[in-house]
Amino acid sequence: MLNLYKPRRQIIAEAVSVLSSYGVSQEVRDRLTVIFDEQGDRELYRANPRLLAAHLQLHERTALQLLVMALREGLVTLNWEVECPACGGIDPAHHHLHELRSLHTCPACKTIHETNADDQVRVTFTLDERLRKLTAAADDPDFRNKMDRRYGTVSAHHMLTLPTFRQLFPKETLPPNESLLIRRVAILFTDLAGSTQLYTRRGDTQAYELVHRHFDLLFRIVDEQRGAVVKTIGDAVMAAFTEPHQALQAAIAMHTQLNQLNQDLALPPDDWLRLKIGIDAGPCVSVTLNDRLDYFGTTVNRAARVQNASYPGSITITETLLQDMVRVDSFRGWQRQQRALRLKGIDHPVTVYDLAPPRGSQDSRSGTSTHRQA
Ligand SMILES: [Zn+2]
Structure with a gap:
């Protein structure tokens, strides 16, 4: 049957079910399905992993592991976002680690700064459009700032030391001569x-x-x-x-x-x-x-x-x-x-x-x- 005739919930549930092969329990898969189906668009676009962890009622690290598995299966996309220390602007244009450079030029104020994996680079996740198309209203910087202040962010360094990430994405590395x-x-x-x-x-x-x-x-x-x-x-x-x-x-x-x-x-x-x-x-x-x-x-x-x-x-x-x-x-x-x-x-x-x-x-x-x- 064509996807066209399937309710969204069913499409999402079927996609999420693949996580059982990673040992993710039915209960957690059900929770993830509900979040992907019922949360507002803003909460699923460049989402702070700590906010998702709170929705999932999981410890931050467990939620991050789950999201990395979801990333591996194409349910979500990952963003390496670089925050400018001069103007506070955030550059979300990096989907892979190898796109990051030792020195980053802020697209807003053109300041060139070092990329510090603790303070300047953070990770966020976006729900894949195959599961659900998010509207233009999903991109709400004020909402994201508010969530970052409330929950704190997850740094690139944190992601790099997550064993699940290193196991599932062994090819995700920095380019030669970059650090x-x-x-x-x-x-x-x-x-x-x-x-x-x-x-x-x-x-x-x-x-x-x-x-x-x-x-x-x-x-x-x-x-x-x-x-x-x-x-x-x-x-x-x-x-x-x-x-x-x-x-x-x-x-x-x-x-x-x-x-x-x-x-x-x-x-x-x-x-x-x-x-x-x-x-x-x-x-x-x-x-x-x-x-x-x-x-x-x-x-x-x-x-x-x-x-x-x-x-x-x-x-x-x-x-x-x-x-x-x-x-x-x-x-x-x-x-x-x-x-x-x-x-x-x-x-x-x-x-x-x-x-x-x-x-x-x-x-x-x-x-x-x-x-x-x-
Ligand atoms: Zn800037």
Whole structure:
């Protein structure tokens, strides 16, 4: 039968039903169908994802994941909108990441400014016209400003660190030689202590199986703490988080859960999987390397070097990260000890903090017995 004779609700419901293949429940699909069918035109044109999350009664991140799946299936289109720091005008002309440039010229006031992925670039979604044709009245800047003030916006940086986006749109990258400024990102590096000895003692197959399980565990924790795995280098993992406290929570969970895994597998103490973790936070640039998004800059270098100077079972963080930790309960009883660290390429020593698990905890019994010897 021709679409012409189908009621709009049915067309939308059929289109939305494809999301079941992503594991989206019937209940959420029904809610999305109702929103696409019944909301006003203004609410579905260049829509603030946080407004849609409120309508969907979903957590912002869950709603964003749902919208990325809808984008993959062509139910919505994505806009990367650049806000001019001079006149406040918004340029919505970018549908793909590769259309963004390091320097942006405001179409309204012609100011040339850097594209900062936290402050200047935001994402919005528009309902695809195949599902429902929006009227000209849908384009209402006053309404959008009001919603942005009420709900806050979702930054490009937030979108770039959403694992669902990276998985479903691996080709969405920045053009070569272009970069986005990220005002603040927390970079976490891990490395598996003693993995060479592990391979020697247990043989390649068994050791690889253990290392693989450790990767699974780390990837899951990074996702739970709303971060993104940027890459793995040998047995090391590099992950990015928009909030420093998320990086710290991830690090604590990694140690705790890895110790649990060691016990569950009844590994002899010599073969325990132990991590050395380092975290720093600060500005960096996002670029595309080998068709993948990556981060570069002093923050990344410092995080890697701090990780290198960390001890098995402990977490080493920089002063910057500590100052950013507004929530005291973020440390979950982990004790911190200050030390001065000399880093390659930096003249004066930098202050870092080694975090050790609370005394008497499972982590302290197993993890940091080698704390000062490393
Ligand atoms: Zn402007």
